[in-house]
Amino acid sequence: xSRPRPRLDTKxxxxxxxxxxxxxxxxxxxxxxxxxxxxxxxxxxxxxxxHRRPAGGLSRASNEGRPGEKGVLEDYAFLAxxxxxxxxxxxRLELIDEAAALVxxxxxxxxxxxxxxxxxxxxxxxxxxxxxxxxxxxxSGSSALLHVMIALSALTLRQDLGDAVDAxxxxxxxxxxxxxxxxxxxxxxxxLRAGPYYDVVVSADAGAGDDLEAAWRALGASWxxxxxxxxxxxxPAFLERVVASTGKTSGSGRAxxxxxxxxxxxxxxxxxxxxxxxxLDGWKF
Numbered sequence: 001x002s003r004p005r006p007r008l009d010t011k012x013x014x015x016x017x018x019x020x021x022x023x024x025x026x027x028x029x030x031x032x033x034x035x036x037x038x039x040x041x042x043x044x045x046x047x048x049x050x051h052r053r054p055a056g057g058l059s060r061a062s063n064e065g066r067p068g069e070k071g072v073l074e075d076y077a078f079l080a081x082x083x084x085x086x087x088x089x090x091x092r093l094e095l096i097d098e099a100a101a102l103v104x105x106x107x108x109x110x111x112x113x114x115x116x117x118x119x120x121x122x123x124x125x126x127x128x129x130x131x132x133x134x135x136x137x138x139x140s141g142s143s144a145l146l147h148v149m150i151a152l153s154a155l156t157l158r159q160d161l162g163d164a165v166d167a168x169x170x171x172x173x174x175x176x177x178x179x180x181x182x183x184x185x186x187x188x189x190x191x192l193r194a195g196p197y198y199d200v201v202v203s204a205d206a207g208a209g210d211d212l213e214a215a216w217r218a219l220g221a222s223w224x225x226x227x228x229x230x231x232x233x234x235x236p237a238f239l240e241r242v243v244a245s246t247g248k249t250s251g252s253g254r255a256x257x258x259x260x261x262x263x264x265x266x267x268x269x270x271x272x273x274x275x276x277x278x279x280l281d282g283w284k285f
Contacts, residue, residue: 021082073141115171143185209255215272
Protein backbone atom coordinates (compact mmCIF):
# COMPACT_ATOMS: atom_id res chain seq x y z
CA UNK A 1 0.00 0.00 0.00
CA SER A 2 2.96 2.36 0.45
CA ARG A 3 4.02 2.02 -3.18
CA PRO A 4 2.92 4.49 -5.86
CA ARG A 5 -0.35 3.39 -7.39
CA PRO A 6 -0.38 2.52 -11.09
CA ARG A 7 -2.18 5.02 -13.29
CA LEU A 8 -5.86 4.28 -13.79
CA ASP A 9 -7.53 4.37 -17.20
CA THR A 10 -10.85 6.07 -16.45
CA LYS A 11 -12.29 6.36 -19.94
CA UNK A 12 -15.83 5.10 -20.57
CA UNK A 13 -16.06 3.35 -23.95
CA UNK A 14 -19.44 3.32 -25.70
CA UNK A 15 -19.13 -0.14 -27.27
CA UNK A 16 -17.92 -1.85 -24.11
CA UNK A 17 -20.74 -0.33 -22.10
CA UNK A 18 -23.19 -1.56 -24.73
CA UNK A 19 -21.94 -5.10 -24.13
CA UNK A 20 -22.17 -4.62 -20.37
CA UNK A 21 -25.74 -3.29 -20.63
CA UNK A 22 -26.74 -6.39 -22.61
CA UNK A 23 -25.15 -8.69 -20.04
CA UNK A 24 -26.75 -6.90 -17.09
CA UNK A 25 -30.18 -6.93 -18.74
CA UNK A 26 -29.89 -10.68 -19.40
CA UNK A 27 -28.62 -11.18 -15.86
CA UNK A 28 -31.73 -9.48 -14.49
CA UNK A 29 -33.97 -11.63 -16.66
CA UNK A 30 -32.21 -14.81 -15.55
CA UNK A 31 -32.04 -14.06 -11.81
CA UNK A 32 -34.60 -11.36 -11.03
CA UNK A 33 -31.84 -9.39 -9.27
CA UNK A 34 -32.98 -5.76 -9.52
CA UNK A 35 -29.41 -4.50 -9.03
CA UNK A 36 -28.51 -5.81 -12.50
CA UNK A 37 -31.43 -4.02 -14.11
CA UNK A 38 -30.72 -0.82 -12.22
CA UNK A 39 -27.03 -0.89 -13.15
CA UNK A 40 -27.96 -1.38 -16.83
CA UNK A 41 -30.39 1.55 -16.68
CA UNK A 42 -27.80 3.82 -15.07
CA UNK A 43 -25.19 2.90 -17.67
CA UNK A 44 -27.62 3.40 -20.55
CA UNK A 45 -28.67 6.79 -19.20
CA UNK A 46 -25.08 7.97 -18.73
CA UNK A 47 -23.86 6.81 -22.14
CA UNK A 48 -26.85 8.28 -23.96
CA UNK A 49 -26.62 11.58 -22.07
CA UNK A 50 -22.83 12.04 -22.32
CA HIS A 51 -21.88 10.23 -25.52
CA ARG A 52 -24.76 11.36 -27.71
CA ARG A 53 -23.40 14.16 -29.91
CA PRO A 54 -25.46 17.37 -30.38
CA ALA A 55 -25.74 16.90 -34.16
CA GLY A 56 -26.46 13.17 -33.86
CA GLY A 57 -24.19 10.18 -33.68
CA LEU A 58 -22.03 8.91 -30.85
CA SER A 59 -18.68 9.62 -29.31
CA ARG A 60 -16.30 6.71 -28.99
CA ALA A 61 -15.54 7.38 -25.33
CA SER A 62 -15.57 9.94 -22.58
CA ASN A 63 -13.25 10.75 -19.71
CA GLU A 64 -14.43 12.53 -16.59
CA GLY A 65 -17.64 13.49 -18.38
CA ARG A 66 -15.91 14.90 -21.47
CA PRO A 67 -16.78 13.09 -24.74
CA GLY A 68 -14.03 12.49 -27.24
CA GLU A 69 -13.74 11.55 -30.91
CA LYS A 70 -16.52 10.22 -33.11
CA GLY A 71 -17.67 6.67 -32.55
CA VAL A 72 -17.02 3.69 -34.80
CA LEU A 73 -19.46 1.08 -36.05
CA GLU A 74 -19.21 -1.18 -33.01
CA ASP A 75 -20.19 1.71 -30.72
CA TYR A 76 -23.50 2.04 -32.54
CA ALA A 77 -24.12 -1.68 -32.90
CA PHE A 78 -23.18 -2.78 -29.37
CA LEU A 79 -25.04 0.08 -27.71
CA ALA A 80 -28.15 -0.51 -29.83
CA UNK A 81 -28.02 -4.19 -28.90
CA UNK A 82 -27.77 -3.32 -25.23
CA UNK A 83 -30.73 -0.96 -25.49
CA UNK A 84 -32.91 -3.63 -27.13
CA UNK A 85 -31.96 -6.15 -24.44
CA UNK A 86 -32.76 -3.57 -21.77
CA UNK A 87 -36.11 -2.86 -23.42
CA UNK A 88 -36.94 -6.56 -23.18
CA UNK A 89 -36.07 -6.48 -19.48
CA UNK A 90 -37.94 -3.27 -18.62
CA UNK A 91 -40.45 -2.40 -21.36
CA ARG A 92 -39.25 1.21 -21.44
CA LEU A 93 -40.23 2.63 -24.82
CA GLU A 94 -37.52 5.26 -25.10
CA LEU A 95 -34.99 2.44 -25.37
CA ILE A 96 -36.61 1.23 -28.59
CA ASP A 97 -36.55 4.76 -30.01
CA GLU A 98 -32.87 5.16 -29.14
CA ALA A 99 -31.90 1.76 -30.57
CA ALA A 100 -33.79 2.46 -33.81
CA ALA A 101 -32.09 5.85 -34.14
CA LEU A 102 -28.65 4.27 -33.71
CA VAL A 103 -29.38 1.57 -36.30
CA UNK A 104 -30.48 4.18 -38.84
CA UNK A 105 -27.42 6.33 -38.21
CA UNK A 106 -25.08 3.34 -38.40
CA UNK A 107 -26.53 2.26 -41.73
CA UNK A 108 -26.22 5.79 -43.09
CA UNK A 109 -22.75 6.61 -41.76
CA UNK A 110 -20.90 3.34 -42.33
CA UNK A 111 -22.51 1.79 -45.43
CA UNK A 112 -20.07 0.04 -47.80
CA UNK A 113 -20.76 -0.30 -51.54
CA UNK A 114 -22.62 -3.49 -52.36
CA UNK A 115 -23.40 -4.41 -48.77
CA UNK A 116 -22.07 -4.43 -45.23
CA UNK A 117 -20.49 -1.57 -43.33
CA UNK A 118 -17.15 0.07 -42.72
CA UNK A 119 -15.61 0.35 -39.26
CA UNK A 120 -15.14 4.13 -39.52
CA UNK A 121 -17.04 7.07 -40.91
CA UNK A 122 -15.87 8.62 -44.17
CA UNK A 123 -13.00 11.03 -43.48
CA UNK A 124 -12.40 9.77 -39.94
CA UNK A 125 -9.00 8.34 -40.86
CA UNK A 126 -6.32 9.34 -43.38
CA UNK A 127 -6.19 5.73 -44.53
CA UNK A 128 -8.67 3.76 -46.64
CA UNK A 129 -11.68 2.60 -44.69
CA UNK A 130 -11.84 -1.10 -43.79
CA UNK A 131 -15.07 -3.10 -44.04
CA UNK A 132 -16.15 -4.58 -40.71
CA UNK A 133 -16.16 -8.34 -41.27
CA UNK A 134 -14.06 -10.38 -38.85
CA UNK A 135 -15.59 -11.77 -35.66
CA UNK A 136 -12.97 -12.38 -33.00
CA UNK A 137 -12.99 -12.03 -29.20
CA UNK A 138 -15.78 -9.52 -29.83
CA UNK A 139 -18.33 -9.71 -32.63
CA SER A 140 -17.60 -7.46 -35.57
CA GLY A 141 -19.62 -4.27 -35.68
CA SER A 142 -21.35 -5.54 -38.81
CA SER A 143 -22.51 -8.86 -37.36
CA ALA A 144 -23.63 -7.11 -34.17
CA LEU A 145 -25.64 -4.64 -36.25
CA LEU A 146 -27.27 -7.54 -38.13
CA HIS A 147 -28.45 -9.04 -34.83
CA VAL A 148 -29.98 -5.75 -33.70
CA MET A 149 -31.74 -5.31 -37.03
CA ILE A 150 -33.20 -8.82 -36.77
CA ALA A 151 -34.57 -8.10 -33.29
CA LEU A 152 -35.96 -4.68 -34.27
CA SER A 153 -37.56 -6.16 -37.38
CA ALA A 154 -39.37 -8.71 -35.19
CA LEU A 155 -40.54 -6.06 -32.71
CA THR A 156 -41.58 -3.40 -35.21
CA LEU A 157 -42.52 -5.67 -38.17
CA ARG A 158 -40.41 -3.42 -40.41
CA GLN A 159 -39.82 -5.49 -43.50
CA ASP A 160 -37.10 -3.12 -44.74
CA LEU A 161 -34.86 -4.14 -41.85
CA GLY A 162 -35.28 -7.83 -42.59
CA ASP A 163 -34.68 -7.25 -46.29
CA ALA A 164 -31.48 -5.33 -45.53
CA VAL A 165 -30.23 -8.19 -43.34
CA ASP A 166 -30.95 -10.72 -46.09
CA ALA A 167 -29.21 -8.63 -48.74
CA UNK A 168 -26.12 -8.12 -46.57
CA UNK A 169 -25.81 -11.81 -45.71
CA UNK A 170 -26.22 -12.77 -49.36
CA UNK A 171 -23.52 -10.27 -50.38
CA UNK A 172 -21.08 -11.67 -47.79
CA UNK A 173 -21.98 -15.37 -48.14
CA UNK A 174 -18.78 -16.46 -49.89
CA UNK A 175 -16.59 -14.63 -47.39
CA UNK A 176 -18.52 -16.18 -44.50
CA UNK A 177 -17.78 -19.65 -45.86
CA UNK A 178 -14.08 -18.87 -46.16
CA UNK A 179 -13.68 -17.26 -42.74
CA UNK A 180 -15.38 -20.03 -40.78
CA UNK A 181 -15.14 -19.31 -37.06
CA UNK A 182 -13.94 -15.83 -37.98
CA UNK A 183 -17.47 -15.24 -39.22
CA UNK A 184 -19.23 -16.77 -36.22
CA UNK A 185 -21.39 -13.71 -35.60
CA UNK A 186 -22.35 -13.48 -39.27
CA UNK A 187 -23.21 -17.18 -39.41
CA UNK A 188 -25.30 -16.88 -36.26
CA UNK A 189 -27.21 -13.97 -37.82
CA UNK A 190 -27.79 -16.07 -40.96
CA UNK A 191 -29.09 -18.93 -38.80
CA LEU A 192 -31.46 -16.61 -36.95
CA ARG A 193 -32.69 -15.13 -40.20
CA ALA A 194 -33.27 -18.61 -41.66
CA GLY A 195 -35.40 -19.01 -38.57
CA PRO A 196 -37.89 -19.34 -37.36
CA TYR A 197 -37.07 -16.20 -35.40
CA TYR A 198 -39.93 -15.59 -32.96
CA ASP A 199 -41.28 -12.55 -31.21
CA VAL A 200 -42.92 -13.58 -27.96
CA VAL A 201 -45.59 -11.41 -26.34
CA VAL A 202 -46.89 -12.23 -22.87
CA SER A 203 -50.24 -10.62 -22.18
CA ALA A 204 -50.99 -10.42 -18.47
CA ASP A 205 -51.78 -8.03 -15.66
CA ALA A 206 -49.38 -7.49 -12.77
CA GLY A 207 -48.95 -10.65 -10.72
CA ALA A 208 -49.85 -12.99 -13.58
CA GLY A 209 -47.82 -14.53 -16.36
CA ASP A 210 -44.61 -14.99 -14.42
CA ASP A 211 -44.63 -18.73 -15.09
CA LEU A 212 -44.83 -18.09 -18.83
CA GLU A 213 -41.94 -15.64 -18.76
CA ALA A 214 -39.96 -18.09 -16.60
CA ALA A 215 -40.43 -20.79 -19.25
CA TRP A 216 -39.11 -18.45 -21.93
CA ARG A 217 -36.13 -17.43 -19.83
CA ALA A 218 -35.29 -20.99 -18.78
CA LEU A 219 -35.04 -22.04 -22.42
CA GLY A 220 -32.60 -19.22 -23.18
CA ALA A 221 -33.75 -19.17 -26.78
CA SER A 222 -31.48 -16.82 -28.71
CA TRP A 223 -33.94 -16.97 -31.61
CA UNK A 224 -36.57 -14.92 -29.78
CA UNK A 225 -37.26 -11.38 -28.66
CA UNK A 226 -39.82 -10.95 -25.86
CA UNK A 227 -42.17 -8.24 -24.66
CA UNK A 228 -44.94 -8.02 -22.09
CA UNK A 229 -48.23 -6.11 -22.37
CA UNK A 230 -51.23 -5.69 -20.05
CA UNK A 231 -54.09 -8.18 -20.31
CA UNK A 232 -56.21 -5.51 -22.04
CA UNK A 233 -53.48 -4.97 -24.63
CA UNK A 234 -50.80 -2.31 -25.18
CA UNK A 235 -51.46 1.41 -25.00
CA PRO A 236 -51.27 3.45 -28.24
CA ALA A 237 -47.70 4.64 -27.67
CA PHE A 238 -46.45 1.10 -27.13
CA LEU A 239 -48.44 -0.21 -30.09
CA GLU A 240 -47.02 2.45 -32.37
CA ARG A 241 -43.45 1.39 -31.65
CA VAL A 242 -43.86 -2.34 -31.01
CA VAL A 243 -46.21 -3.28 -33.82
CA ALA A 244 -45.76 -6.98 -33.01
CA SER A 245 -47.91 -6.41 -29.91
CA THR A 246 -51.01 -5.72 -32.05
CA GLY A 247 -54.04 -7.73 -30.90
CA LYS A 248 -52.23 -9.37 -28.00
CA THR A 249 -54.82 -9.47 -25.19
CA SER A 250 -55.97 -11.92 -22.54
CA GLY A 251 -58.87 -12.12 -20.13
CA SER A 252 -58.79 -10.45 -16.76
CA GLY A 253 -56.76 -12.49 -14.28
CA ARG A 254 -55.39 -14.71 -17.03
CA ALA A 255 -52.12 -14.72 -18.87
CA UNK A 256 -51.43 -15.82 -22.41
CA UNK A 257 -48.29 -16.04 -24.52
CA UNK A 258 -48.22 -15.41 -28.25
CA UNK A 259 -45.43 -16.83 -30.38
CA UNK A 260 -45.22 -15.11 -33.75
CA UNK A 261 -42.92 -14.72 -36.72
CA UNK A 262 -43.20 -11.50 -38.74
CA UNK A 263 -46.84 -11.05 -37.75
CA UNK A 264 -47.93 -14.69 -38.28
CA UNK A 265 -48.87 -16.10 -34.87
CA UNK A 266 -49.45 -19.56 -33.48
CA UNK A 267 -52.49 -20.11 -31.27
CA UNK A 268 -51.89 -18.44 -27.88
CA UNK A 269 -51.05 -20.63 -24.89
CA UNK A 270 -51.44 -20.28 -21.14
CA UNK A 271 -49.32 -23.28 -20.11
CA UNK A 272 -45.52 -23.00 -19.72
CA UNK A 273 -44.91 -26.42 -21.25
CA UNK A 274 -46.96 -25.51 -24.29
CA UNK A 275 -45.00 -22.27 -24.64
CA UNK A 276 -41.73 -24.19 -24.56
CA UNK A 277 -43.00 -26.50 -27.29
CA UNK A 278 -44.03 -23.50 -29.40
CA UNK A 279 -40.58 -21.94 -29.05
CA LEU A 280 -38.80 -25.15 -30.02
CA ASP A 281 -41.02 -25.74 -33.03
CA GLY A 282 -38.92 -25.61 -36.19
CA TRP A 283 -35.53 -25.82 -34.45
CA LYS A 284 -33.26 -28.87 -34.51
CA PHE A 285 -30.40 -29.49 -32.10
